[in-house]
Amino acid sequence: MFLLAKPYLRNVIKVTCAIIVNANGLVFAAQRSATMSLPLKWEFPGGKIEPGETAEASLIREIKEELHVDVEILKALPVNTHQYPNVSIQLIPFVCRITSGQIVLKEHFDFKWLHKDELLALDWAEADVAVVEYYIEYNNIN
Numbered sequence: 298m299f300l301l302a303k304p305y306l307r308n309v310i311k312v313t314c315a316i317i318v319n320a321n322g323l324v325f326a327a328q329r330s331a332t333m334s335l336p337l338k339w340e341f342p343g344g345k346i347e348p349g350e351t352a353e354a355s356l357i358r359e360i361k362e363e364l365h366v367d368v369e370i371l372k373a374l375p376v377n378t379h380q381y382p383n384v385s386i387q388l389i390p391f392v393c394r395i396t397s398g399q400i401v402l403k404e405h406f407d408f409k410w411l412h413k414d415e416l417l418a419l420d421w422a423e424a425d426v427a428v429v430e431y432y433i434e435y436n437n438i439n
């Protein structure tokens with residue numbers, strides 16, 4: 298009863314995402330396909346955490362499924378909670394690097410490797426904008 302009175306607490310989906318950085322410091326951005334939710338929006342690859350899975354294990358699994366590469370997690374960035382019209386997403390970002398494999402797009406429509414200063418020009422999924430901004434700011438300071 299108490300929880301039902303707080304609809305904003307329902308439908309919170311935990312989603313991990315990978316900010317993959319290459320040896321030149323470029324960042325990987327992926328474009329969702331026309332048939333996915335948030336069609337053609339840009340995002341960091343990743344996906345929903347499954348029951349019993351850690352965020353880190355989820356990310357490594359999702360990246361293998363979506364891009365066919367193995368990644369190593371270098372750093373966790375702050376979680377961004379974003380309210381879409383029908384669902385609230387907790388976006389859990391990790392900075393990563395590829396340890397093996399060549400990228401093959403299994404689900405996405407397109408991808409780009411971009412300098413951090415080019416990132417904000419993309420049409421990002423709304424939940425990602427704060428993550429991109431944090432990443433840019435963090436890299437300007439460090």
Ligand SMILES: Nc1nc2c([nH]c(=O)n2[C@H]2C[C@H](O)[C@@H](COP(=O)(O)OP(=O)(O)OP(=O)(O)O)O2)c(=O)[nH]1
Binds near residue numbers: 313
């Ligand atoms: N993977 C990923 N998903 C994101 C990002 N930003 C963002 O809002 N999302 C949303 C899109 C989806 O609603 C959800 C992640 O689900 P998913 O990647 O497993 O995608 P999906 O196609 O299976 O999702 P859905 O169509 O079933 O909603 O989080 C992001 O940077 N990466």
